[in-house]
Amino acid sequence: MDAVILQFLNGLDKGSAYALIALGLTLIFGTLGVVNFAHGALFMIGAFCAVTMSRLLSLSHQVVDETRTDFLGNPMKVDVPYVNDWFGEATGALIIDWAVPISILLAIPVMLLVGIVMERGLIKHFYKRPHADQILVTFGLAIVLQEIIKQVYGANPIPTPAPEAFRGSLDFGVMLGFDPYTITYPYWRLVYFAFSVIIIGAVFAFLQFTTFGMVVRAGMADRETVGLLGIDIDRRFTLMFGLAAIVAGLAGVMYTPINSPNYHMGMDFLVLSFVVVVVGGMGSLPGAVAAGFLLGILQSFASMNWIKDIIPGIDQIIIYLVAILILLTRPRGLLGRKGVMEE
Amino acid sequence: MGILEVKGVNKRFGGLQALGDVNLSVQENSVHAIIGPNGAGKSTLLNCLVGKLIPDSGSVMFDGQSVLGRKPHEINQMGISRVFQTPEIFADLSVLENVLIPCFARRDGAFRMHAYETVANERELRDMALHMLEDVNMHDKRRMLAGSLSRGDKRRLEMAMCLVQSPRLLLLDEPTAGMARADTNNTIDLLKEIHAKHDITMCIIEHDMNVVFSLAQRITVLAQGTPLVEDVPDRIKGHPKVREAYLGEAQV
Amino acid sequence: MRGLERRDVMLLVIVAVMTLFAPIILNPFPANSAMAQFNAGYPDLMQRFVIFGIFAIGFNILFGLTGYLSFGHAAFLGVGSYSAVWMFKLLGFNIIPAILLSVVVAGLFSVVIGYISLRRSGIYFSILTLAFAQMSFALAYSVLGNPALINLTNGETGLQVYPSDPQVLHGASAPNVTNLFGLEMRQTCEVKLGGTASGLSGCDTHMLPGAFGETFWAFDFNAGYYVCAVLMLIVFYLSIRIFRSPFGMMLRAVKSNQQRLNYTGLNPRPYTLAAFVISGMYAGLAGGLMASMDPLAGAERMQWTASGEVVLMTILGGAGTLIGPVLGAGFIKYFENIFSKINDGVLHSWFAFMPEGLENLFVTLLHPFVGKGWHLTLGILFMLVVIFLPGGLVEGGQRIGRFAFRRRNRKGGEAEAEAARKQPAE
Numbered sequence A: 001m002d003a004v005i006l007q008f009l010n011g012l013d014k015g016s017a018y019a020l021i022a023l024g025l026t027l028i029f030g031t032l033g034v035v036n037f038a039h040g041a042l043f044m045i046g047a048f049c050a051v052t053m054s055r056l057l058s059l060s061h062q063v064v065d066e067t068r069t070d071f072l073g074n075p076m077k078v079d080v081p082y083v084n085d086w087f088g089e090a091t092g093a094l095i096i097d098w099a100v101p102i103s104i105l106l107a108i109p110v111m112l113l114v115g116i117v118m119e120r121g122l123i124k125h126f127y128k129r130p131h132a133d134q135i136l137v138t139f140g141l142a143i144v145l146q147e148i149i150k151q152v153y154g155a156n157p158i159p160t161p162a163p164e165a166f167r168g169s170l171d172f173g174v175m176l177g178f179d180p181y182t183i184t185y186p187y188w189r190l191v192y193f194a195f196s197v198i199i200i201g202a203v204f205a206f207l208q209f210t211t212f213g214m215v216v217r218a219g220m221a222d223r224e225t226v227g228l229l230g231i232d233i234d235r236r237f238t239l240m241f242g243l244a245a246i247v248a249g250l251a252g253v254m255y256t257p258i259n260s261p262n263y264h265m266g267m268d269f270l271v272l273s274f275v276v277v278v279v280g281g282m283g284s285l286p287g288a289v290a291a292g293f294l295l296g297i298l299q300s301f302a303s304m305n306w307i308k309d310i311i312p313g314i315d316q317i318i319i320y321l322v323a324i325l326i327l328l329t330r331p332r333g334l335l336g337r338k339g340v341m342e343e
Numbered sequence B: 001m002g003i004l005e006v007k008g009v010n011k012r013f014g015g016l017q018a019l020g021d022v023n024l025s026v027q028e029n030s031v032h033a034i035i036g037p038n039g040a041g042k043s044t045l046l047n048c049l050v051g052k053l054i055p056d057s058g059s060v061m062f063d064g065q066s067v068l069g070r071k072p073h074e075i076n077q078m079g080i081s082r083v084f085q086t087p088e089i090f091a092d093l094s095v096l097e098n099v100l101i102p103c104f105a106r107r108d109g110a111f112r113m114h115a116y117e118t119v120a121n122e123r124e125l126r127d128m129a130l131h132m133l134e135d136v137n138m139h140d141k142r143r144m145l146a147g148s149l150s151r152g153d154k155r156r157l158e159m160a161m162c163l164v165q166s167p168r169l170l171l172l173d174e175p176t177a178g179m180a181r182a183d184t185n186n187t188i189d190l191l192k193e194i195h196a197k198h199d200i201t202m203c204i205i206e207h208d209m210n211v212v213f214s215l216a217q218r219i220t221v222l223a224q225g226t227p228l229v230e231d232v233p234d235r236i237k238g239h240p241k242v243r244e245a246y247l248g249e250a251q252v
Numbered sequence C: 001m002r003g004l005e006r007r008d009v010m011l012l013v014i015v016a017v018m019t020l021f022a023p024i025i026l027n028p029f030p031a032n033s034a035m036a037q038f039n040a041g042y043p044d045l046m047q048r049f050v051i052f053g054i055f056a057i058g059f060n061i062l063f064g065l066t067g068y069l070s071f072g073h074a075a076f077l078g079v080g081s082y083s084a085v086w087m088f089k090l091l092g093f094n095i096i097p098a099i100l101l102s103v104v105v106a107g108l109f110s111v112v113i114g115y116i117s118l119r120r121s122g123i124y125f126s127i128l129t130l131a132f133a134q135m136s137f138a139l140a141y142s143v144l145g146n147p148a149l150i151n152l153t154n155g156e157t158g159l160q161v162y163p164s165d166p167q168v169l170h171g172a173s174a175p176n177v178t179n180l181f182g183l184e185m186r187q188t189c190e191v192k193l194g195g196t197a198s199g200l201s202g203c204d205t206h207m208l209p210g211a212f213g214e215t216f217w218a219f220d221f222n223a224g225y226y227v228c229a230v231l232m233l234i235v236f237y238l239s240i241r242i243f244r245s246p247f248g249m250m251l252r253a254v255k256s257n258q259q260r261l262n263y264t265g266l267n268p269r270p271y272t273l274a275a276f277v278i279s280g281m282y283a284g285l286a287g288g289l290m291a292s293m294d295p296l297a298g299a300e301r302m303q304w305t306a307s308g309e310v311v312l313m314t315i316l317g318g319a320g321t322l323i324g325p326v327l328g329a330g331f332i333k334y335f336e337n338i339f340s341k342i343n344d345g346v347l348h349s350w351f352a353f354m355p356e357g358l359e360n361l362f363v364t365l366l367h368p369f370v371g372k373g374w375h376l377t378l379g380i381l382f383m384l385v386v387i388f389l390p391g392g393l394v395e396g397g398q399r400i401g402r403f404a405f406r407r408r409n410r411k412g413g414e415a416e417a418e419a420a421r422k423q424p425a426e
Helices: A002-032 A039-057 A082-087 A089-097 A099-121 A131-153 A187-209 A211-221 A223-228 A233-255 A265-280 A285-302 A305-310 A314-329 B042-050 B072-078 B095-108 B123-135 B151-163 B181-198 B209-215 B233-237 B240-245 C006-020 C034-038 C043-066 C074-090 C095-117 C122-141 C223-244 C246-256 C258-263 C268-293 C304-317 C324-339 C344-350 C356-369 C371-388 C392-408 C413-422
Strands: A060-069 A075-081 A169-171 A184-186 B004-013 B016-026 B031-035 B057-062 B080-083 B169-173 B201-206 B218-223 B226-231 C188-194 C205-207 C216-222
Touching: A002 A039, A002 A187, A002 A211, A002 A233, A002 A265, A002 A285, A039 A089, A039 A099, A039 A131, A039 A233, A039 A265, A060 A082, A075 A082, A082 A089, A089 A099, A099 A233, A131 A265, A131 C122, A131 C304, A131 C371, A169 A187, A184 A187, A187 A211, A187 A233, A187 A285, A211 A223, A211 A233, A265 A285, A265 A314, A265 C122, A285 A305, A285 A314, A305 A314, A314 C122, B004 B042, B016 B042, B016 B218, B016 B226, B031 B042, B031 B209, B042 B072, B042 B080, B042 B169, B042 B201, B072 B080, B072 C258, B080 B151, B095 B123, B095 B151, B095 C246, B123 B151, B151 B181, B181 B201, B181 B209, B201 B209, B209 B233, B218 B233, B218 B240, B226 B233, B226 B240, C006 C223, C043 C216, C043 C223, C043 C246, C043 C268, C043 C304, C043 C324, C074 C095, C074 C122, C074 C268, C074 C304, C095 C122, C095 C268, C122 C304, C216 C223, C223 C246, C223 C268, C246 C258, C246 C268, C258 C268, C304 C324, C304 C371, C304 C392, C324 C371, C324 C392, C344 C356, C356 C371
Parallel strands: B031 B201, B031 B218, B080 B169, B169 B201, C188 C205
Antiparallel strands: A060 A075, A169 A184, B004 B016, B004 B057, B218 B226, C188 C216
């Protein structure tokens, strides 16, 4: 029983990342009708916003510390971050420690900008082209973005720790009456899960309760008619692309303490996220979220030892296997609408 | 006994009764028109005939064989060809290739792995296709991309693609929809000519009364998914039930 | 050549001449000049040209003709490689059984994957093939490489031939490397043209010594390359036949309008499946040849990035055209090699004629795009092609040709060119 709960929890954080990326993918697909293979790259850019922010925050200058000497007996030079100068030592240290959450402030404008530039500069010209062309051009874009990041930040993963306060683990088992240390769960993963639930909730609330969201939902259902009503749907769709980019970017920012960001993380997640979207049902937002968590958790369960003993390697292939089965039995995915992408 | 016998066909879409107890008999070598106001179920009926939709109940017999449950390509192989409301052609292929494909379908059936032969060597089929193109006056356009043809030419090409198969039944779905008067008249002449020349059974679904009365030998009037009357054109013209169904649609 | 039109025969002849003389054509720069690094005529690279050419020709039969975009074709390449290495392990180093088995196994594999994936079209088809390929990759990487169960792939290490393998057909005198009835794949004869005398060995020859002073050219004629090249010419010929056949016409009809095809009495499913299997067998052949040149097979060959590469090649060259995929494969493999060799030192030597400030500026500007940044260049190039030249390099060539043609006969040719454009390209 404790193992089951543990795997369930372990599946949540991966599921959260899948759900967030798939949500953005579905927003873009549902509103713009574009299959965006560069969406994983947006996730990656988000993660590197966190890297950049933590580097910016720890920018420092050297001062001579008279109280200490180095091994030659000379006064030692120490690096003092600028934030220490500005906010005092204690606050400065705190700010550096909280670099990842603070990066959200950087990531939102950056991702919005990246999203809008991408849509206006490139995607816009592909609305009327076949889906294969959309896949191809965004695939090319993903390669370009990934290579740029590789050149700027290098090929190695860059560890980006969570704030000190979240580095421990929560002993979940004790709370449920199990022995201590049977079910421990890192705080940050809990934070990630809570964060993604909030983001998902916010996106749904935004679409449900604002006029903007209503227009967008109407546009998802029938773009032409909404256009005929004299509503400038294009401008809203551009903003939707920005929003989807922000969702992917934030997912990336907060994911950095779980997995050190590297230049190919976008592609790694993209393939799985596409599977998630298709399983959930192309164009269905609740489907994307549900399938994201479902597959994340399923993958986590499949990696339990006793299951791997029965079916070796099942953890590696479970997602694809489920995707194939679902596509064949329910062609529109779990919650898909009729007539989407059926040429 | 007609070549096409539709008996007691019903089709529901959710709460909507699209077709209710439709009976229809199309005689061999005749031109039979199905008319009716918008939403009368004409297109649904047609889709049931070609395998795109499967009726909830009833039977559709073509030449003594049931077409129900068969796929569109199997029904075509039985001898039913269909002309669409907006011409469906192979836009990326040349006009000649467009006509060659049905020739191959007729000779080789639904699938044949002829990967090592060349199209250029199929003299017989090429002659057949070229002949057909001459018949519809498109011989000089045979090298053009079908997608670059004018709308009227696309329509004629689609007809040629159907006729070259020598179907036993040709289904036409509003062949003059959206056409100018002159084009409509041309199409009527074309259809008349085809009927005279090829001795073909035609079933036309049409909105335009002009077309129907100048072509059809028998007319079925459909309203709200059920046939109101079936009779010769002269008697349909003044029929009170038809007037009632078409109230507001002035042309009758 | 019966039944092929003259222009197709011409194309085939040109490709044949280019491939057979590739060791000379690809080494235009003297071996002791500074430009020698742009020579591409070394055996390893030439083998890759033709092997990826085969892969792309096959992919084009599926994608170019039917429009079904598979993102999982590398799986067939990988399966082909594994089968070939197994033949080396079990039977011996002759490449004939290896290549045969790789084609057959890849064919069977693609029947299964194709039968299931082709039940869907569009993006769903792409995702299904992607899922199958990733699954095959995961299986090859972990499950089937597990010594505790059945070890088909040798996991991370990759499958290779060990001295302890049975190799039942391995004769006492047969060479211990991959060979074609004794002809070793790695055997290379060097022809040296010009230059001063050198110590020759084996089949090496020296022509016109001293004719060009110190300058000399070196051409490598490699047995493995010619085996691959001949096979590529055969499958290229077959692909021309398919393009010109009624079958090929039906495949183009599938891409153009499936609805009409259905109502014309044709069943698209077996046509697409046949195309899928043929292209899978091409990929298997490429994989088998890869293993025949270097008897190793690793799971990374099946990863989706490898599938993406063949997509890039086909699109870049020109999907749906005969020669496009070959051009694309050559182009990408050539620049991958050459670009990645250009480092800052080379750049500095290029711009040495400029004032130092300008020189450094140019080097800094170009630096991200060369050397390790080759993928960046490739990505940008690929995007530009998809945006501006959907027909790839072939369309680019046609446009240039048309432009030149128009200029020459500005008066009379206009109408003719117009008519030519309206005719279908292939």
